[in-house]
Amino acid sequence: MSNNDYPTDTQLVSRFQNGDLNALEQLIEKYKDKIYTSIFFLVKDKYLAEDIFQETFIRVIDTLRSGRYNEEGKVLPWIMRIAHNLSVDHFRRLKRAPFVSTDQNDMRDIFDVMGIYHNENAENQRVRQETYQTVSRLLEHLPASQREVLVLRHYGDMSFKEIARLTDCSINTALGRMRYGLLNLRKLMATHQIEL
Template structure:
């Protein structure tokens, strides 16, 4: 097991494909925080993010077991692309799902407040991370997405451009304007991190 912890992602993938389940466990533990955080920021719902996170690894396992993985040493960007695509699929599905509204056109689930935050969530939240998330939520979707993929998933601008179907210059521009907008929001609302 100790030898596996020193292995590259590609070596772990190969080891898992040869039947070593410990290799997959190491891969998951190595990248779970980045993948989960990115999903969570995109969907803005911890429980939905947990479901999507599980779906990501189910898809990864299926692909690896069927020997269809061919990313050649780019496991994390590949996994992030799967996560991003599952988030997009979720939003497309939600868009097609009719909502139940009250007489004043509010979503019924907002009115009845089905999910309440638990004490563990309040303890886990770090104030500065919470403030950053709130600021990120105020950004346009394209800018927020690039910032999340760059800072939380550590993807290159080339990988972000491929994932979001835009040019590298567009991704760089979205990042620049996103950061400028975050600074502007912090100044206007007098938010200190």
């Protein structure tokens, strides 16, 4: 099957709106790892992340069924905005700021919950897990604003314009946070002699 044989996000949305439930399943399958991981990084609790993940797709379904979807061609950033807003809303209710997870025990459970990497050999799985844990530990040392932009950009594939709008800052501020976040990660890697 060539890349042209796979339906686009816009086609999947249209199919779902026309009653094809399989189209929604394909869309969820395509993005579940990025969406769940970004939620998990923000809330640091796998059960809460699962709840917010489910609530995200309930909102997606409601919006699509009601015909209110108008983000033509930008499905993942739209879903990421919903997930981010639900995560932030949770912390607003608790009156505390979100933070990024770096608990190694929780990180080992993420991929089990998402159900990915089943065909990966043991060595690649170990390397991937160690790399993931190393990056997670490094992210812990970044300021929350830098960490948030890195997560949204990497896992959400969001543009800086979308990140700026979502985090209520200017595009230049979002770009600066990304730049300083990457610089700080590189410094941490050099300080601790870590190579990925």
